[in-house]
Amino acid sequence: xxxxxxxxxxxxxxxxxxxxxxxxxxNPRITAYFKxxxxxxxxxxxxAWCAAFVGACLERSGHKSxxxxxxxSYATHGTALDNERLGCLAVLKRGNNPAFGHVGFxxxxxxxxxxxxxxxxxxxxxxxxxxxxxxxALRWPEAEPLxxxxxxxxxxxxxxxxxxxxxxxxxxxxxxxGGPTNKGITLRRLASWRKTKIGPTTRKSLIADxxxxxxxxxxxxxxxxxxxxxxxxxxxxALAFFHFDAAVxxxxxxxxxxxxxxxxxTVDGEIGPETRGKYMALPVPKIxxxxxxxxxxxxxxxxxxxxxxxxxxRRVTRTLERANKQHANGQSISTTRTPPDLNKGDSPxxxxxxxxxxxxxxxMTIWGALITAAAAVLPTLGPIVGLDxxxxxxxDLGDQVLSVAQAVAGLIGTAMxxxxxxxxxxxxxxxxxxxxx
Numbered sequence: 304x305x306x307x308x309x310x311x312x313x314x315x316x317x318x319x320x321x322x323x324x325x326x327x328x329x330n331p332r333i334t335a336y337f338k339x340x341x342x343x344x345x346x347x348x349x350x351a352w353c354a355a356f357v358g359a360c361l362e363r364s365g366h367k368s369x370x371x372x373x374x375x376s377y378a379t380h381g382t383a384l385d386n387e388r389l390g391c392l393a394v395l396k397r398g399n400n401p402a403f404g405h406v407g408f409x410x411x412x413x414x415x416x417x418x419x420x421x422x423x424x425x426x427x428x429x430x431x432x433x434x435x436x437x438x439x440a441l442r443w444p445e446a447e448p449l450x451x452x453x454x455x456x457x458x459x460x461x462x463x464x465x466x467x468x469x470x471x472x473x474x475x476x477x478x479x480x481g482g483p484t485n486k487g488i489t490l491r492r493l494a495s496w497r498k499t500k501i502g503p504t505t506r507k508s509l510i511a512d513x514x515x516x517x518x519x520x521x522x523x524x525x526x527x528x529x530x531x532x533x534x535x536x537x538x539x540x541a542l543a544f545f546h547f548d549a550a551v552x553x554x555x556x557x558x559x560x561x562x563x564x565x566x567x568x569t570v571d572g573e574i575g576p577e578t579r580g581k582y583m584a585l586p587v588p589k590i591x592x593x594x595x596x597x598x599x600x601x602x603x604x605x606x607x608x609x610x611x612x613x614x615x616x617r618r619v620t621r622t623l624e625r626a627n628k629q630h631a632n633g634q635s636i637s638t639t640r641t642p643p644d645l646n647k648g649d650s651p652x653x654x655x656x657x658x659x660x661x662x663x664x665x666x667m668t669i670w671g672a673l674i675t676a677a678a679a680v681l682p683t684l685g686p687i688v689g690l691d692x693x694x695x696x697x698x699d700l701g702d703q704v705l706s707v708a709q710a711v712a713g714l715i716g717t718a719m720x721x722x723x724x725x726x727x728x729x730x731x732x733x734x735x736x737x738x739x740x
Contacts, residue, residue, distance in 0.1 A: 356422025
């Protein structure tokens with residue numbers, strides 16, 4: 304017996320023990336099998352679901368299924384086998400009607416019996432033995448994975464290159480809660496990866512190691528701590544590209560929750576059957592657009608947006624562009640390294656939706672500066688142009704009123720300048736104005 308199990312069998316073992324619910328309610332883990340294959344109207348655990356279970360496990364592992372609810376549809380699926388093989392499909396007959404049957408994954412065999420890991424076996428996902436006399440066919444699933452799911456070998460290198468470009472080199476910005484970071488790897492992450500605690504005796508050496516971290520260790524950390532835990536290997540390529548970048552920047556749980564918001568499924572931070580079924584059913588560009596919008600909203604709500612906001616928004620824009628290009632062309636994504644650190648606020652980056660320039664007259668920063676200047680300059684320049692501001696104000700209101708008014712105007716102008724600068728994300732443009740005197 305072959306000891307190494309195929310990926311679809313690993314998916315099947317994860318569902319072991321899922322059972323039907325008595326009464327009018329349904330087990331959502333079971334109804335998800337139907338939904339993932341496009342049979343939402345039949346998503347009830349009273350409907351025979353052995354083929355739905357097999358199809359869901361195959362597609363979750365990135366392989367083709369028949370997408371049929373008929374067990375016998377697998378009698379011609381993939382490649383015929385002369386002998387049993389761990390994880391192969393066994394199609395069985397059921398009764399005398401040739402249209403009826405059962406299908407499951409072979410996990411054991413003897414001269415007289417086959418043991419199948421399958422759905423709807425005793426109203427549950429279980430391992431059950433069947434007599435060989437019922438065997439119709441042994442089949443090995445399609446050798447070629449689903450085209451939209453081919454991500455692990457082809458997309459991870461490009462996705463990692465993109466993330467490294469976005470993250471930049473070593474930084475230790477006091478405004479960055481991540482602390483010392485190099486290539487997007489924080490000091491805490493490196494210490495955890497090496498199973499070392501950060502302390503007075505280890506901090507200095509860990510920082511030195513962080514600054515000189517190798518490409519191979521960087522790749523290993525990203526693959527083990529972000530790419531795989533975020534569920535990227537099972538996603539369509541373009542979505543995996545975008546989701547990986549989000550997982551690095553927001554954390555795996557935070558990114559998964561935003562993806563689930565975009566999909567309109569239960570937000571629990573776990574990539575389960577419901578989430579997988581939904582992202583397989585929706586057009587990838589639509590998911591990406593919704594996901595990007597949620598990321599932008601999330602960034603704007605962060606307390607450090609004033610410092611890093613423009614870089615963050617530009618990062619979403621660039622990641623979205625590259626993911627959509629990958630989806631459209633079905634080819635690997637080329638990235639071009641750029642010197643600026645795209646996470647930092649001093650980079651001239653903005654959201655694509657905010658990239659249209661605005662007229663300077665709409666800028667709160669400009670108006671704040673003008674008011675401040677007027678409050679400071681007019682009392683001196685007024686008499687030159689015939690406006691005896693000081694004398695009039697002194698006679699009518701007194702020195703105190705003038706001082707207070709000037710101070711208030713200066714304060715308002717300064718406040719507008721500071722506030723306008725902190726929220727500005729758009730470049731300015733000139734606009735011609737005609738003034739008639």
